[in-house]
Amino acid sequence: MAKQMLLCSSSAAIRRISVSWLIMANNSNFKSHRLSRSDDAALALERSAKRPRTMSTHSSLKDAFSSYADHLNALNEKRERIVKASRDVTMNSKKVIFQVHRISKANGEEVLEKAEKDLAAVRDQHISRLVKELQGTDFWKLRRAYSPGVQEYVEAATFFKFCQTGTLLNLDEINASLLSLSDPSLEPLQINLLDYLLGLADLTGELMRLAIGRISDGEVEYSERICQFVRDIYRELTLLVPLMDDGSDMKTKMDTMLQSVVKIENACFSVRVRGSEYIPLLGSSDPSSFLVGVSDAEL
Numbered sequence: 001m002a003k004q005m006l007l008c009s010s011s012a013a014i015r016r017i018s019v020s021w022l023i024m025a026n027n028s029n030f031k032s033h034r035l036s037r038s039d040d041a042a043l044a045l046e047r048s049a050k051r052p053r054t055m056s057t058h059s060s061l062k063d064a065f066s067s068y069a070d071h072l073n074a075l076n077e078k079r080e081r082i083v084k085a086s087r088d089v090t091m092n093s094k095k096v097i098f099q100v101h102r103i104s105k106a107n108g109e110e111v112l113e114k115a116e117k118d119l120a121a122v123r124d125q126h127i128s129r130l131v132k133e134l135q136g137t138d139f140w141k142l143r144r145a146y147s148p149g150v151q152e153y154v155e156a157a158t159f160f161k162f163c164q165t166g167t168l169l170n171l172d173e174i175n176a177s178l179l180s181l182s183d184p185s186l187e188p189l190q191i192n193l194l195d196y197l198l199g200l201a202d203l204t205g206e207l208m209r210l211a212i213g214r215i216s217d218g219e220v221e222y223s224e225r226i227c228q229f230v231r232d233i234y235r236e237l238t239l240l241v242p243l244m245d246d247g248s249d250m251k252t253k254m255d256t257m258l259q260s261v262v263k264i265e266n267a268c269f270s271v272r273v274r275g276s277e278y279i280p281l282l283g284s285s286d287p288s289s290f291l292v293g294v295s296d297a298e299l
Contacts, residue, residue, distance in 0.1 A: 078133060079145050085129040086149030092122045093149070093156040097206055100156075100163050104217060115160050127153060128181045135186045147195050154191065154199025159206050166225065168233075171196045194246065197237065201253035204230045208260035215267050227264040234261050 099115040130146050154174065161169035175190045182188035211226040234257050241250050 079142060082130060082133050082142055082145040085126060085133065086146045089122060089126045089130065089149030090152040092118070092126055093152040096122060096156040097159055100160055101206075101210065101213070103163055103210075105219070112160070112164050116164075119156060119160055122153060122156070123177065123181070127178065131178065131181045131189045134189050135183060139189070139192070143192075143195075147198075150191055150195045151199040151202060154196055155202040155206065158200060158203045162203075162207070162229070163210070166229075168229075194244075194250075197240075198249060198253065200233065201237065201250065201257055204233060204257045204260045208264050211264045212267055215271055220268065220271050223264065224268050227261075227268055230257075230261050230264060234258065 096115055096118045099111060099118055103111045126149075130149070134142065134146070157174060158169045161167065171191065171193060174196070175188075178191070179188055207226050207230050211223040211230075214220075214223045214226070234254075237250075237254065237257070241247050241254055244250060
């Protein structure tokens, strides 16, 4: 009996050990399986992290940036051509102004005829280059590139017009003279109001030099007409400039314009009040002299 009990207890112990080993084996297989899965995931993640990211040469993003680069390069090249054309307009417009300053009673018609031809050459040869470059584009985008040349052209054209007729060349007349340069199928180049006013402000400086020169030649009445003309321009612009949105350049030129007005007024005043001190003009035998027959008291 005791021997049977011992055999039963031994077999039970063996079964418990077997069950324990089975449980341990199952747990070990589960852990190893789980570790192998996690190791595979980590390896895949590592491989994806180390894999270099490349962009296809024919991708839409690269094509888009290439088109942007081409557009900017073309715009910069156009800007350089416009700057060069603007410089040529400035240089040749100054030549027209210098030509007009040679005017006098003796050679007035000859000087103005030569200046008119030079002004037409500036328009046909140099302004036309600006027109061709700017047709079909945003004029305001490239305004800073061509504005100095346009201002100088406005100054030369208005200066010539005043010396020829004594009147002011308005913006519509200038733009009308440029219509023949434009392609009828495209929007024509039109000088904007701001550039016209900036050129008009520069005109007053040239009129001041002309007035001083006419006084030295004895044409005081003509100088007084110039003085009144410059006063009118300054008065009208004084009312307009405070209302301008982009008037920083104009405000600077207004100070210079006021100085020109004062210089003309002082010159005319000095001749009228202290005419006897102007010895080259006093007692002139020229019958056209403004001082002939005028006493010192009247001066």
